[in-house]
Amino acid sequence: MKEFPDPRGARPAARIQAPPAAFGIDGLIALAVGVTVVACLYFARAVxxxxxxxxxxxxxxxxxxxxxxxxxxxxxxxxxxxxxxxxxxxxxxxxxxxxxxxxxxxxxPRYQATIEHKMEAAHSLTIGKLNRLAGAAGQALQRATIEPPQPQPPRDATSPANIHAPATMPVEVREPVPTPFELARRVLSPAIxxxxxxxxxxxxxxxxxxQRDDLRDRAIRLFGSRDLHRTTTVMDEAARRLSRYFVSQLGVNAGVGVVIGAGLFLIGVPSPILWGILAALLRLVPYVGIWIAATLATALAAAVSPGWTMAMWSLALFGTVELLVGQVVEPLLYGRSTGLSPFSVVVAAIFWSWIWGPIGLILSTPLTLCLLVLGRHVRRLEFLDVLLGDQPALTPIENFYQRALAGDPDEAIEQAEALLRDRSLSAYYDEVAIKGLQLAANDVLRGSVTAAQLSRIEATTNDLVDGLDGYEDREPTPLAAEDDWSATRTVATSAVAEGASRALQIASAVNAEDARGGETDAPANRVLCIPGRGPLDPLATTILLQLLDKHGFVSRALPHEAASRASIETLDAEDVGIVCILYLQIDGIPSHLRYLVRRIRARLPNVSIVVGLWAAEDTEKWSIDLQSAMGAECYASSMQEMLAACRRIEAAKRDQRLAVVNE
Known part of the structure; x- marks a missing residue:
């Protein structure tokens, strides 16, 4: 049976556990630590x-x-x-x-005339047109709202308005001529x-x-001497990821710079070496760096050429190179070795540029990569892996349960179809659907699921089972196996033809024996399914009915109350050979299950009983003790084991009946 790959490395699969406690003292301490760390990063940035x-x-x-x-x-x-x-x-x-x-x-200076001409053209097409529209609108508004001029009173010659103010004397402030020392200090101080x-x-x-070996040992002694294995793993992975990231980025950026420089040289843009170097360096800034270089180079191309052809070719060159490198070269070179999601890269760039300015923007990706490595190996920092990583935040089990809670069967079916490409139908039910229903049953028993949510879970699961009814329960056939099957199909056909007559004879003898009735047990391919007492056990029974039908069994289901003490005597199951009892969740060895098996055994002494339990503590010793205490023929912990048990019981009973026929 195929196992799901753990999509996040050290992150365990979904566990059925108690709900997390409310935000308490631990949360406050974590918040205070986070605020302190951010403050230290900001105020100690000089060091x-x-x-x-x-x-x-x-x-x-x-x-x-x-x-x-x-x-x-x-x-x-x-x-x-x-x-x-x-x-x-x-x-x-x-x-x-x-x-x-x-x-x-x-x-x-040679490009000044071209720049001025294009700036005037751009101004007339944009701001100039807006100014003309605004002026026309203002004149129309003024004509509509203007008031007639009011008569002005005559002015007196002795009024203050007619008295001329004395002429003002201009004042000019001049700085002293700087000394050579001050001039040198002004020039060199920005570079110091x-x-x-x-x-x-x-x-x-x-x-x-x-001293890297000594520093490594000191860091291990300081931070992880009590867990050398995990500390060594974290440091090795961080060093490996960072080295690979830097070397890969250096090679890719150098290649981008060479291609950009050569392309701009062929287009005719001045100083192509400068733009190639700037493209390689600015590409260290996530997402926007290459486009800053593209903007500058395109602006120069527009200033050089009287037309816009050179600028358009330059912009197309940058866009094509960045598209090929980002979507083809980088995934082929180092794939997703960083493991960062695009959203986290953008958010990290904003955060580190706010903390450390332009240097933080350049260092945002490697610093965030270090945080991601810590989140994958330090349990208390697991939230960093969830927030920053590019892997799915929910496992398939959690995604199934979440879609069931939301009442969205379409997305649940889409996820199931994607998983069924490399596993059988029963394997999907065991690895995803049953475990998701266990999560739901645990929440129902705690009282955290409302009646409306429970109805959505039931409806979504039933729709999922109906949507997957067209799939056969078999492992996907590899291409090589298909070729082998094509090569051996002719030989197998002759073997089938030879054994067909013998199979018909055996089948007729068995059918004749079944027709006599009363002398043998009921047909073993007739199965009765009875769910447990849990709220979602009937959904597991629905899944088992579908799988039994796909394996040639004639199956039906009865509610749990049909096998109660009050109704067991009226249980109509004389025609079945196997009874399957399903419990999604059970702890210990409950007495009600043991008495249920006894009642069915007393009412149907000739049937075989298979009990399916998906227990929290699934240990071998517990399974043996439970099976001996129940008195059933078989204990199963998955749908595949239940199907295998039913097939074994059917084969054993058929062999017994064939032996009777031969005698």
Whole structure:
């Protein structure tokens, strides 16, 4: 039987458990801790930003240092060589960007006439037209609401209005000429802070690369010495995901920059190398970075060319490259290794940019990735996995129960059809529907399900069973198995033809024996299903009836009251050979089930009894004790086991009857 893959790694399957407690002291403590963490991130950003940049850059430089270490350079020499190479690449890119910007600024006067002409055309088509419309509307409104002019009283020559004010004297404020020292300070002060941050980042990065093993051990001792396995798993997964993310993004962005630069060169946009580098760098900003570069390059193309063809080609180039990379290249290269949902990436970008500004926007994805790894391995932080991960928030069992509560059978059937592509019908019922009904039964017994919700659960489940009636209960046939079946069908046909006469003889003998009646048991393929006392046990009985019919059994169902002490004597079941009793949920070894089996045994001594129980504690010892206490032929814990038990009982009884016929 196929098992559902756990869609979220360490997240367990749905469990039947008590409802969570109300928001109490633990919730208040968690809220206070969260607020404190956010406040620390905001107020300590001057220290945390360089440290975070150094840690993340160490993940990017570490593969290069490891590669150099395999060349027998030594650990220290490998680290310093990797750092020097990284700094050289950064300096080279800065020099190229500065050169390209200088060339672009020198050529801007040549494009001034084109820019002014297009700005005038755009102004006349947009703002100018709006101004004309607004002016016409204002004149019409003025003509409709204007009042006749009022006569003005004559002015006296000695009135204050006719007395000229004395002429004002203009005043001009001039700043003192700055000294060379002040001029140098004004020019260099904006660059001092970034240079200090860069120096701190590289120093810390070198220390991390040199002492990474010792720092790892200290972190394990500090945060997880009592659970070394989980702590090691978290750190290894975080390092693996971050390294893979950074290296993959570096390669993809470099490729995007090369393609964009080459495409803009062919289109004729000035400084294509600059735009290729900017496209590669700005693509680190989620979703909007590449379009910032596209906007700037398209604006330059519009300024260079008298028409709009170059601008349209430039915009089409950016859109095509980003579409191919985002939808084809990245999924093929590293799939969904990050595991972040698109919504969480956007929200994380907003949050980290609010906390740390532009640096937070660039670092939002790797930082959120670290939180996702913690959420998948730390139970108290599991909500981070639910909020940030790209896996379904609900398991198929929970989704079935939620759709049943909402009264939406169409979505439940759609989910079932998707799952039936790689499993049988009975497997789907066992793995999803029955366990979902167990969740519902648990809530009903607690009193948290209203009568209207219970009616929706019953109606949705019945509609689901009716909607799946067209599916056969068999495992999906692989393509290879279909080919084998096509190859052996001719041979099998001859074997069937040879045994057909013998099968007809046996069937006629058995039917003749059944026609005599009274001398043997009732036919074993006739099954009577009786639900338990639970509120949703009849729904499980409906599912079993459908599966029995698909396996050639003649089945029917009676309510639980039909086997009560008051009604057992009038139970009309002389024609059945198997009685199936179903309980969705049961604890211990209840006496009412034992007495129910005894009543059925006394009323129908020749039938075989199969009891289906989906107990909370499904252990082997408990199953054996329960089966011996019940007195039934078989105990089953799934629909598939009940079907197998019915087939075994049918085969055994048929063999007995064939033995009687042969005698």
């Amino acid at each position: 945390l930003i360089p440290m975070t940049l150094a840690i993340l850059l160490s993940f990017l430089v570490a593969p290069l240092a490891n590669s150099l270490g395999r060349l027998k350079l030594g650990h220290v020499a490998s680290v310093f060589a990797a750092v020097v190479m990284s700094i050289s690449v950064i300096v080279m890119l800065g020099a190229v960007i500065a050169t390209q910007l200088t060339d672009l600024a020198a050529g801007m 802070s970034p240079l200090e941050t860069a120096f701190i980042v590289f120093v810390v990065m070198v220390v991390i690369l040199l």
